[in-house]
Amino acid sequence: MTLAAPPPARKPSSPEPPEAARLTAALLGWYDRHRRVLPWRAPTGVTADPYAVWLSEIMLQQTTVKAVVPYFQAFTTAFPTVRDLAAADLDAVLRLWAGLGYYARARNLHACAKCVVDRHGGVFPTTVDALRALPGIGDYTANAIAAIAFDVPVVPIDGNVERVLTRLHALEEELPGAKPRLRALADTLEPADRAGDLAQALMDLGATICTPKSPACVLCPWAEPCAARRRGDAETFPRKASKKEGRLRRGAAFVAVRPDGAVLVRTRPEKGLLGGMTEVPTTEWTTTFAERSARDHAPALGVARKDWRRVPGVVTHVFTHFPLELLVFVAQLAAGVDAPAGSRWVARGDVAGEALPNVMRKVLEHAGIDTKPGAPSMKRAAPNQPRPSSRISKPKRSPR
DNA sequence: CAGCCGTGGCC
DNA sequence: TGGCCAAGGCT
Numbered sequence: 394m395t396l397a398a399p400p401p402a403r404k405p406s407s408p409e410p411p412e413a414a415r416l417t418a419a420l421l422g423w424y425d426r427h428r429r430v431l432p433w434r435a436p437t438g439v440t441a442d443p444y445a446v447w448l449s450e451i452m453l454q455q456t457t458v459k460a461v462v463p464y465f466q467a468f469t470t471a472f473p474t475v476r477d478l479a480a481a482d483l484d485a486v487l488r489l490w491a492g493l494g495y496y497a498r499a500r501n502l503h504a505c506a507k508c509v510v511d512r513h514g515g516v517f518p519t520t521v522d523a524l525r526a527l528p529g530i531g532d533y534t535a536n537a538i539a540a541i542a543f544d545v546p547v548v549p550i551d552g553n554v555e556r557v558l559t560r561l562h563a564l565e566e567e568l569p570g571a572k573p574r575l576r577a578l579a580d581t582l583e584p585a586d587r588a589g590d591l592a593q594a595l596m597d598l599g600a601t602i603c604t605p606k607s608p609a610c611v612l613c614p615w616a617e618p619c620a621a622r623r624r625g626d627a628e629t630f631p632r633k634a635s636k637k638e639g640r641l642r643r644g645a646a647f648v649a650v651r652p653d654g655a656v657l658v659r660t661r662p663e664k665g666l667l668g669g670m671t672e673v674p675t676t677e678w679t680t681t682f683a684e685r686s687a688r689d690h691a692p693a694l695g696v697a698r699k700d701w702r703r704v705p706g707v708v709t710h711v712f713t714h715f716p717l718e719l720l721v722f723v724a725q726l727a728a729g730v731d732a733p734a735g736s737r738w739v740a741r742g743d744v745a746g747e748a749l750p751n752v753m754r755k756v757l758e759h760a761g762i763d764t765k766p767g768a769p770s771m772k773r774a775a776p777n778q779p780r781p782s783s784r785i786s787k788p789k790r791s792p793r
Numbered sequence: 794c795a796g797c798c799g800t801g802g803c804c
Numbered sequence: 805t806g807g808c809c810a811a812g813g814c815t
Contacts, residue, residue: 453812454813455809455810457809457811495812530813532812534813551810553810
């Protein structure tokens with residue numbers, strides 16, 4: 394991780410360095426001046442901690458640096474080593490992950506920690522293939538960890554690298570079909586000397602200069618060789634096949650509250666949407682939801698159909714592949730009502746500590762229940778529990 | 794291999 | 805405001 398050495402003096406007859414070597418050198422020189430300081434990133438000249446690299450890479454999958462930072466701090470505080478993480482309960486991991494999304498990542502994170510301890514003696518393997526074999530680590534992450542933590546001379550390809558390289562070469566081929574060609578282009582770079590720095594330099598370039606919308610080409614170390622900049626349409630790369638949008642699904646959520654403030658919840662199935670996370674009982678979420686019969690699906694608590702009071706307005710939420718609209722019904726229960734099979738009561742002060750996905754935070758807030766940590770409970774919630782974006786629809790009034 | 798998986802921020 | 809996007813992996 395030394396600063397780039399000045400180019401060796403060459404005799405007049407020496408050939409120019411190959412194009413790839415010049416590209417790599419220009420990028421690394423820029424990185425040495427403009428690298429971002431990030432919690433998981435070692436100072437210049439210091440080897441990064443593989444545990445920190447792995448944890449950050451998993452969190453950063455399809456997730457912004459800004460969103461990740463507080464979660465990374467919370468995890469390294471709660472689990473300073475991979476052994477601590479492996480020894481933790483999955484539920485504790487999910488609670489700490491709540492709000493970050495893509496919850497299969499948290500389950501795989503926990504499984505991966507166990508594998509590292511059980512199969513590798515608590516030490517991360519150093520080869521791409523061995524890393525690739527671990528849960529939650531795919532092609533990109535295996536190459537990224539190998540390069541960043543162990544300086545294996547490989548170039549990981551993520552969304553940033555795709556964008557940077559398709560622009561550099563003005564590659565017209567659409568993604569994802571163009572992936573093999575991108576791999577070939579990435580392999581023309583020269584990671585041999587500083588693989589970790591090169592990988593992070595590509596990502597920093599993509600995140601700060603070669604951005605999706607308004608790339609700052611004037612500041613770019615690759616401005617001169619960039620084919621897309623020369624054409625003047627860098628922001629139109631990469632080319633992508635259009636994806637179809639999901640249809641609106643609707644449903645109803647049921648918030649049952651005891652006199653002491655306890656709320657009825659259940660745990661979602663391990664796999665699939667919001668797997669393993671906490672929710673209030675709901676109907677199925679369908680494109681053909683019938684509001685009239687919604688109350689028929691309320692949990693069996695011995696309350697009259699009419700005692701499920703509809704909270705005006707709706708909760709809206711957009712998942713990756715479909716938008717969701719939930720009606721919210723609230724019922725005030727008598728003390729001592731048993732929770733139906735498969736569900737449980739959660740004390741008012743413990744709601745914030747549950748593994749609540751944001752859509753459920755919205756539902757509870759819509760029903761007037763505080764999901765923020767710190768209320769009348771001794772129990773600690775995730776220290777970084779983000780608020781649900783309070784974009785709950787106002788009650789709809791029919792125009793007159 | 795294309796569909797499934799969250800969430801927050803941006804313009 | 806809503807459509808798009810972010811350091812992808814799994815099936």
